[in-house]
Every structure is written in C-alpha cells, then in structure tokens.
Amino acid sequence: MRYSHLFGKTSKNAPSDADSPNARLLEQGGFVEHVMAGVYSWLPLGLSVLRKVEQIVREEMDALGGQEIFMPSLHPKEYWDTTGRWDKVDILFKLKSQTDKMYALGCSHEEVVTPLAQKFTRSYKELPFALYQINTKFRDELRAKSGVLRGREFRMKDMYSFHTDQADLEAFYAKALEAYVRAFKRCGLDVKVVQASGGIFTDKISHEFQALTESGEDTILACETCRFGQNLEVATLKEGDACPNGDGKLVKVKGIEVGNIFDLGTKYSDAFGFDFMNEEGKHERILMGCYGIGTSRLVGAIVEAYNDDKGIVWPKAVAPFHVHLVPLKSKDEEKRKLIDAAVSAIETDLAERHIEVLVDDRDKGAGEKFADADLIGAPLRLVLSEKSLAAGGVEWKERAAAEAKSAPLEGLGAEIARWLKA
Amino acid sequence: MRYSHLFGKTSKNAPSDADSPNARLLEQGGFVEHVMAGVYSWLPLGLSVLRKVEQIVREEMDALGGQEIFMPSLHPKEYWDTTGRWDKVDILFKLKSQTDKMYALGCSHEEVVTPLAQKFTRSYKELPFALYQINTKFRDELRAKSGVLRGREFRMKDMYSFHTDQADLEAFYAKALEAYVRAFKRCGLDVKVVQASGGIFTDKISHEFQALTESGEDTILACETCRFGQNLEVATLKEGDACPNGDGKLVKVKGIEVGNIFDLGTKYSDAFGFDFMNEEGKHERILMGCYGIGTSRLVGAIVEAYNDDKGIVWPKAVAPFHVHLVPLKSKDEEKRKLIDAAVSAIETDLAERHIEVLVDDRDKGAGEKFADADLIGAPLRLVLSEKSLAAGGVEWKERAAAEAKSAPLEGLGAEIARWLKA
Numbered sequence: 001m002r003y004s005h006l007f008g009k010t011s012k013n014a015p016s017d018a019d020s021p022n023a024r025l026l027e028q029g030g031f032v033e034h035v036m037a038g039v040y041s042w043l044p045l046g047l048s049v050l051r052k053v054e055q056i057v058r059e060e061m062d063a064l065g066g067q068e069i070f071m072p073s074l075h076p077k078e079y080w081d082t083t084g085r086w087d088k089v090d091i092l093f094k095l096k097s098q099t100d101k102m103y104a105l106g107c108s109h110e111e112v113v114t115p116l117a118q119k120f121t122r123s124y125k126e127l128p129f130a131l132y133q134i135n136t137k138f139r140d141e142l143r144a145k146s147g148v149l150r151g152r153e154f155r156m157k158d159m160y161s162f163h164t165d166q167a168d169l170e171a172f173y174a175k176a177l178e179a180y181v182r183a184f185k186r187c188g189l190d191v192k193v194v195q196a197s198g199g200i201f202t203d204k205i206s207h208e209f210q211a212l213t214e215s216g217e218d219t220i221l222a223c224e225t226c227r228f229g230q231n232l233e234v235a236t237l238k239e240g241d242a243c244p245n246g247d248g249k250l251v252k253v254k255g256i257e258v259g260n261i262f263d264l265g266t267k268y269s270d271a272f273g274f275d276f277m278n279e280e281g282k283h284e285r286i287l288m289g290c291y292g293i294g295t296s297r298l299v300g301a302i303v304e305a306y307n308d309d310k311g312i313v314w315p316k317a318v319a320p321f322h323v324h325l326v327p328l329k330s331k332d333e334e335k336r337k338l339i340d341a342a343v344s345a346i347e348t349d350l351a352e353r354h355i356e357v358l359v360d361d362r363d364k365g366a367g368e369k370f371a372d373a374d375l376i377g378a379p380l381r382l383v384l385s386e387k388s389l390a391a392g393g394v395e396w397k398e399r400a401a402a403e404a405k406s407a408p409l410e411g412l413g414a415e416i417a418r419w420l421k422a
Numbered sequence: 423m424r425y426s427h428l429f430g431k432t433s434k435n436a437p438s439d440a441d442s443p444n445a446r447l448l449e450q451g452g453f454v455e456h457v458m459a460g461v462y463s464w465l466p467l468g469l470s471v472l473r474k475v476e477q478i479v480r481e482e483m484d485a486l487g488g489q490e491i492f493m494p495s496l497h498p499k500e501y502w503d504t505t506g507r508w509d510k511v512d513i514l515f516k517l518k519s520q521t522d523k524m525y526a527l528g529c530s531h532e533e534v535v536t537p538l539a540q541k542f543t544r545s546y547k548e549l550p551f552a553l554y555q556i557n558t559k560f561r562d563e564l565r566a567k568s569g570v571l572r573g574r575e576f577r578m579k580d581m582y583s584f585h586t587d588q589a590d591l592e593a594f595y596a597k598a599l600e601a602y603v604r605a606f607k608r609c610g611l612d613v614k615v616v617q618a619s620g621g622i623f624t625d626k627i628s629h630e631f632q633a634l635t636e637s638g639e640d641t642i643l644a645c646e647t648c649r650f651g652q653n654l655e656v657a658t659l660k661e662g663d664a665c666p667n668g669d670g671k672l673v674k675v676k677g678i679e680v681g682n683i684f685d686l687g688t689k690y691s692d693a694f695g696f697d698f699m700n701e702e703g704k705h706e707r708i709l710m711g712c713y714g715i716g717t718s719r720l721v722g723a724i725v726e727a728y729n730d731d732k733g734i735v736w737p738k739a740v741a742p743f744h745v746h747l748v749p750l751k752s753k754d755e756e757k758r759k760l761i762d763a764a765v766s767a768i769e770t771d772l773a774e775r776h777i778e779v780l781v782d783d784r785d786k787g788a789g790e791k792f793a794d795a796d797l798i799g800a801p802l803r804l805v806l807s808e809k810s811l812a813a814g815g816v817e818w819k820e821r822a823a824a825e826a827k828s829a830p831l832e833g834l835g836a837e838i839a840r841w842l843k844a
Contacts, residue, residue, distance in 0.1 A: 007491070007542060036523075039498075041491060041494060041534065042491060042492035044491060047492050067429045069429070070469050070472070071463045071465065073495070074457075074458075075457075076458045098513075098564055105527075112457060120429060131429060136495065152519070153496045221789045239495075337502060
C-alpha cells in the first residue's frame with residue numbers, strides 16, 4: 001500500500017481530549033477517529049490491527065472446540081426480564097420500536113445464547129459444547145474514557161459453554177484459561193491471571209486477565225514472578241505476602257483487564273429452565289461458563305504496553321504492516337531511478353511473500369517520514385536513499401531497537417521473512 | 423466437521439411463521455435461528471455462508487480500490503440533524519443514554535462517513551477515494567418479513583465515494599456497477615440492473631440490482647434478453663416495449679433487490695460544508711456516491727433462487743460446505759471398518775486440499791441422512807456404503823443433478839477439486 005493513497009493520515013498534534021496513550025497514539029497515528037465520547041471509527045490501519053487480534057482470538061477459540069456463531073445486538077426485553085437483568089444492569093441501552101416493542105442493545109449475550117442453546121440440546125450426549133461470537137457490544141457508560149479501553153460501543157469475543165456437571169465445567173474452564181493466556185501472549189501481552197469478583201454475571205468463581213501497565217485502571221495484587229494475582233476487590237492476601245503458587249512476593253500493580261472468564265453455574269439455565277436428560281433419563285439443570293475478550297480494548301492495551309515517546313511499537317503479530325518502506329528524495333536523477341526501482345522490487349518481492357509493506361511515497365523530507373514511521377510503529381523500517389545505496393543497500397531499523405544497520409538488497413525479502421518469524 | 427458435533431441441527435418441521443422459502447429453509451436447515459420479528463442469530467452453517475458472501479463482496483470492493491473501514495452503529499443525533507434526516511427517516515431507531523444524549527442506530531452511514539472523509543481531505547490531489555465497511559445495520563421496520571430479506575437488524579456492505587466533479591463520479595459509478603454485477607455473479611445470481619428512485623438517499627440517478635425470483639417483493643420491467651430494467655415506480659417505458667439496449671422486449675417480473683447504488687451529488691457534502699481545494703486553489707464542493715449490498719439479504723436471495731422441494735441447492739462459491747459425506751450403517755463388522763477407514767481417508771485428503779466436508783456420523787438411517795443432506799444443500803453428496811464399496815467406491819450425487827453415479831476412491835480428492843473449480 002502506498003501511503004499517499006491510504007485513507008487516514010497521521011496528525012502532528014495530539015487530540016486535545018486524549019486522556020491516555022492509546023487514545024492519543026491511535027488517533028494521532030490515523031488508526032481510529034473519535035466520533036463522540038466512547039465511540040470510534042476504525043480506519044484502515046486500525047482495522048488491520050483489530051482484524052489480526054480478532055483472528056488470533058478466533059484461532060484459539062476454534063482450537064478449544066468453540067463454534068463460531070453471530071448473535072443479534074437487538075434483544076427482546078422479555079429475555080432480559082426472564083433473567084431479571086432488565087432493571088439490574090445499569091449500563092444496558094434500551095430502545096423502543098415504532099410498534100412500541102422494547103429492546104435491549106446487547107452488552108453481553110447470556111440472554112440470547114441460553115435459549116438458543118436450549119433449543120438444540122436434549123441429552124447429555126450433546127454436551128459439552130461451546131459457542132462464541134466476535135461482535136459489537138454496547139454499554140451505556142456514565143463516563144466513557146481511556147480511548148478504546150472503555151467505550152460505549154466496542155468489539156468483543158464472547159464464548160459460552162454448556163456442561164452436565166461441575167467437574168466438566170471446571171475442566172473446560174481450565175482449558176479456556178490457558179487458551180486465553182496463549183491468545184494474549186500471541187498478541188504480545190504477558191498477563192496476570194487474577195481471581196476476581198463475578199460482577200453482574202455470577203456469584204461464583206471468575207478470573208480476570210490483567211495486562212500490567214502504569215496507565216491501567218485496575219489495582220491488583222500480583223506475584224512478582226508467576227502469573228498469579230488477586231483483584232483488590234476480592235483479595236484475601238495482602239501486599240508483601242508470599243504468592244500461594246511459589247516463592248514470589250505479592251506487590252500492588254496497575255493493570256488493564258483484557259479478558260474475563262466466569263463460572264455461571266445455573267444462574268441462566270435456572271432462569272430459562274434449561275435442562276438436559278442425563279444417562280438415567282432424568283432431567284438435570286445445565287451448567288454454564290462464559291468467557292469474554294474485549295478485542296478493541298485489547299488493541300488499546302497493546303498500545304499502552306508498547307509505546308515510547310515517538311509512537312507505537314507494534315508486536316509483529318498484530319502490526320498493521322510488517323514493513324514501513326521509506327524512499328528518500330534524491331536530486332540526482334540517476335540515483336532517483338535506482339531508488340524507485342529498488343522500491344518496486346522490494347514491494348513485489350514482499351507481496352509474493354505475503355509480507356505487508358507500507359511505502360511512504362510522499363514528497364516529504366526524511367524528518368517527517370521518520371517521525372510518521374515511528375508514530376505508526378511498524379516493526380521494521382527500511383530506508384532507501386543515496387546514502388543507503390552507497391552503503392550497499394537499505395537502512396534496516398527495527399522499531400524496537402535503538403540503532404539502524406545496513407542490509408544488502410540481495411536476499412532482503414528472505415531476510416525480512418526470517419526476521420518476522422524469529 | 424462431524425455433524426454430530428455441529429451446533430444447530432436440521433428440523434423435520436418448517437417453522438410455523440415462515441412466510442418465504444428463505445425463512446423456512448434457512449431455519450429448518452439449521453443456518454439461522456429466529457430471535458424475534460426481523461432478528462436472527464446466525465448458526466455455524468449460516469455464518470459460513472454469510473462469511474463467504476461477505477468475502478466475495480470485500481474482494482470486489484478492494485479490486486475497485488475501496489478501502490475498508492469500520493464505523494460505529496451509535497451515531498450522534500447532531501450528525502443526523504445536520505443532514506435533516508433525524509426527523510425524516512421513519513425507520514431510524516433512536517435511543518437515549520443515561521446522560522440524556524440522543525443517538526441514532528445506524529441504518530446507513532452517510533452521516534458518519536461524510537465528516538470522517540472531510541477531516542482527512544484538503545486538496546484535489548487526494549481525490550477520488552472510496553471507503554467501505556461490512557457491518558450490522560438497524561432499521562425500525564413497521565413489518566419485518568420474508569426471513570432474512572427484510573429484517574430489523576441485518577448485515578450490509580456500504581461504500582461511499584468522493585469526487586472532484588461529475589465526470590469523475592460517473593466514471594467510478596460505472597466501475598462500481600460492473601463490480602456489483604461481478605459480485606452477484608460470483609454468488610450465483612444473474613441480476614437485472616434497474617433504474618430506480620433514490621429513496622431517502624438522493625433525488626439523482628440510482629440503480630438497483632434485482633435478482634429475479636417468483637417470491638420477489640419488487641415488480642420490475644425487465645428486458646427478456648439483456649440486464650436492463652426499470653423499477654415500476656420510475657418506469658418511463660411499459661410492458662411490451664422494446665428494450666432501449668437491443669432487440670429484447672420488456673416484461674413485468676418479480677425481483678429481490680440485492681444492492682443499490684446512488685449518485686448522492688452534493689446532498690451530504692452541502693450539509694457538512696465539505697469542500698476541497700481545486701487546482702486553482704479555490705474551494706469547491708465534494709461530490710459523493712454511495713453503494714450498498716445487503717449481505718445477509720443476499721444470502722436470503724440466493725436461497726430464494728436456489729431451492730427445490732427438498733431444500734437448498736447452494737452455488738459452489740457460497741456453500742457452507744463443499745462436500746456432504748454420508749457413511750451408511752453396515753451390520754458386517756469388516757465392511758463397517760472399511761467404510762470408517764474410507765471416511766477418514768477422504769476427510770484427511772479433502773482437508774489437505776482445503777475442501778470443506780461435513781460428515782454425517784450420526785447413527786441414523788439412509789432416508790434421514792439423505793433428507794438432511796438435501797435440506798442443507800451442499801453441492802456434492804458422497805455416500806459410502808456396502809453397496810458403494812461393492813460398486814468400487816463412493817456414490818457421487820451432485821445436489822443440482824437428478825442422478826447419482828459411482829466414483830472410485832482412488833483419485834477422489836483430485837476429482838472433487840476439479841469439479842469444484844469447473
């Protein structure tokens with residue numbers, strides 16, 4: 001992609017209302033555009049990142065045996081009355097149709113997935129199973145804040161599992177917990193697995209996945225060495241205590257919740273009278289678990305964890321582009337032709353290798369192009385200039401590294417492919 | 423995928439409230455589940471079809487130079503006041519937040535995309551460009567009907583283009599029109615390109631793309647031989663007239679509108695004061711076009727066009743699975759083992775070729791399995807039985823063909839791959 005054609009350019013100035021690094025950098029870099037408090041448009045660069053994050057999450061849910069479905073955002077009031085949450089969930093958006101029907105706008109989908117699963121489940125033979133979707137969610141937040149971290153409209157992967165008994169639920173819950181840790185790891189985030197309160201979902205056990213960053217809105221008690229943590233809200237331990245899992249000490253740290261999982265017990269199956277037939281032919285109540293990852297929030301959390309004073313430093317797996325290719329101007333026509341030819345050759349080579357490259361083809365100086373490359377944060381910047389050609393090739397500058405080096409043009413594509421896999 | 427594990431099974435009985443073939447067959451086949459009037463959940467089979475349709479549309483929009491973005495569904499009332507549509511569009515869902523802010527739920531995105539494009543556009547050098555999204559839309563329909571054809575919540579691809587002058591707009595409009603015809607063709611639908619009214623969008627020219635089916639809700643005057651048509655609402659010709667494009671006669675037919683394109687002129691750029699700087703450095707008003715395809719509606723239209731008394735007959739490109747593999751029971755243990763081994767071998771072979779196969783591994787009789795295969799409608803049914811093995815392989819039955827034939831096990835995968843490409 002040529003930067004001159006890309007919709008959504010960088011901005012020299014930080015948005016005046018940005019209250020966090022992700023709000024500032026995602027908007028300044030041309031990834032998202034603020035529509036109103038808590039509501040964003042995702043521009044091509046941002047959508048590229050969001051899609052990669054969602055694909056990683058999808059792959060991990062598929063590997064777990066989850067089946068992808070797509071549920072509506074308009075929910076009949078009757079479903080939310082059935083669970084008693086119509087009046088209890090204060091962030092629930094409610095609306096009325098021309099024909100005076102009342103709807104909820106989905107902030108979570110227990111009310112839709114439970115009767116859906118119920119319709120297709122008769123016997124223990126069909127259990128367990130898990131359904132998930134990746135969809136837009138709506139929350140009537142009193143105060144939207146922190147960019148894409150706490151929005152009124154956001155993207156989420158929500159999975160729901162259905163079980164015959166507690167042991168089966170807990171076995172799946174444990175596998176889902178590991179799949180979550182893997183998904184975050186693939187997105188570049190090491191998380192603490194934190195014991196937490198069930199909130200509006202359940203009174204039973206639940207875990208949050210916390211990415212540690214200074215700008216996090218949650219305070220947690222986390223082990224210095226392992227992934228253990230407790231949310232202060234439910235903490236039974238205190239700062240300085242030994243971690244129950246080993247030798248580490250517990251310290252207070254700030255985190256961003258990027259996912260959560262809940263043992264729902266029979267809360268929702270009770271509400272809908274969702275039973276199955278056991279091996280003795282008797283009716284028993286279904287047990288449920290639910291598992292959420294805010295995928296747009298996850299993009300924000302990655303930015304909070306990976307940035308410096310110049311911009312974003314995307315992990316390779318979720319970067320909008322792998323390579324930011326910067327040709328510099330030359331007054332010498334001969335050299336200009338050489339640079340143009342090298343740019344085209346690299347573009348073609350990388351396209352064949354399915355390596356995504358953004359070419360800054362604008363008529364701008366080195367300073368502005370480098371500043372934009374740093375702001376956008378692709379993992380690798382390649383510079384083609386009189387100087388780089390004189391040194392025998394391109395300037396190779398990894399976004400996360402302090403120093404640049406020279407790399408030969410010959411074999412460049414293969415070298416980039418190797419580096420990306422490393 | 424094993425059918426015993428697939429969420430969402432076929433149902434013997436048609437839903438009592440189904441008012442059209444797509445409503446009946448999509449629900450009976452386990453593709454979608456009715457949540458309330460005009461609102462559906464998409465189950466794994468249905469989501470598979472929807473994704474394929476959306477990917478075809480995405481590829482055609484990308485080929486046209488469209489850039490994909492993702493805009494919110496919550497729109498600030500102020501934007502809709504700016505265009506004067508807040509009070510004019512009767513199917514607009516409106517809602518109020520806890521903090522007394524009024525929002526529209528997006529039924530179309532001119533109100534969001536216009537100020538978005540405006541923010542990033544200064545000069546004629548940046549024009550033309552086109553932005554599109556594939557997203558959920560909401561319409562407060564008085565009467566939702568016809569399954570996924572007219573819903574209160576549905577999927578849509580909407581594209582918006584921005585131009586310096588009328589000639590540039592019309593050149594892009596003409597290219598978009600051809601891309602639309604190609605996208606529908608790839609989905610199996612030959613469409614009539616119908617001159618139509620601009621509805622709530624514009625007073626200028628617009629075209630509808632009509633898939634002809636008996637159950638269509640629109641009446642159009644269409645050429646018997648070419649793709650020309652006029653919507654009766656705006657018809658300047660009458661039944662029996664000669665087609666202006668050739669020798670064909672115009673006849674009245676029923677169609678389903680699967681897409682529409684509009685010359686928006688300066689309607690929205692006037693509202694937002696969206697100008698660009700021309701080559702002389704003077705301000706001029708931007709011209710806009712908009713281009714919509716209801717992707718979930720398109721799934722319904724495909725079902726309306728491709729079904730028989732036994733079920734759906736999916737075109738290859740959008741089928742939820744390519745192959746429906748049906749092993750039949752055998753009382754002979756030796757033969758049962760042969761059948762099981764052949765099933766596994768075919769599954770492995772097809773997986774390596776990225777050919778999707780649904781294996782009906784249920785303990786059911788041939789009659790029930792065949793009826794379900796016909797209802798679900800994968801393009802190719804393969805039967806493995808004592809009889810087929812005695813005949814030297816599998817029974818090969820194309821869903822669209824009347825007769826079955828025998829095919830050898832050896833080279834089966836390659837033969838299927840060839841057939842799918844044909």
